[in-house]
Amino acid sequence: xxxxxxxxxxxxxxxxxxxxxxxxxxxxxxxxxxxxxxxxxxxxxxxxxxxxxxxxxxxxxxxxxxxxxxxxxxxxxxxxxxxxxxxxxx
Numbered sequence: 001x002x003x004x005x006x007x008x009x010x011x012x013x014x015x016x017x018x019x020x021x022x023x024x025x026x027x028x029x030x031x032x033x034x035x036x037x038x039x040x041x042x043x044x045x046x047x048x049x050x051x052x053x054x055x056x057x058x059x060x061x062x063x064x065x066x067x068x069x070x071x072x073x074x075x076x077x078x079x080x081x082x083x084x085x086x087x088x089x090x
Contacts, residue, residue, distance in 0.1 A: 026051040029058065036062045037077040045078050053085055061085060 030047025034040050036059070054080060061084045066075060 016027060029055050033062050037066050039077045042078050057088060
């Protein structure tokens with residue numbers, strides 16, 4: 001493969017990525033967190049958390065928070081998860 005052919009291929013991938021629904025790993029994780037917590041309205045916040053924290057820890061904490069079912073407002077799930085992350089980092 002020539003150098004120019006390699007660059008052409010990379011440019012093709014970049015263009016395809018702009019037009020397709022390909023997610024970066026933290027975006028996929030954020031969407032999974034939003035689904036686990038049944039809080040689709042705050043999915044961008046979950047994506048940011050996924051970008052900054054360990055995925056396995058986030059998934060476990062999200063499952064714990066979701067299993068408690070003592071949160072009245074859906075937006076409060078994010079705050080509960082955020083406080084659990086802070087506790088686990090200490």
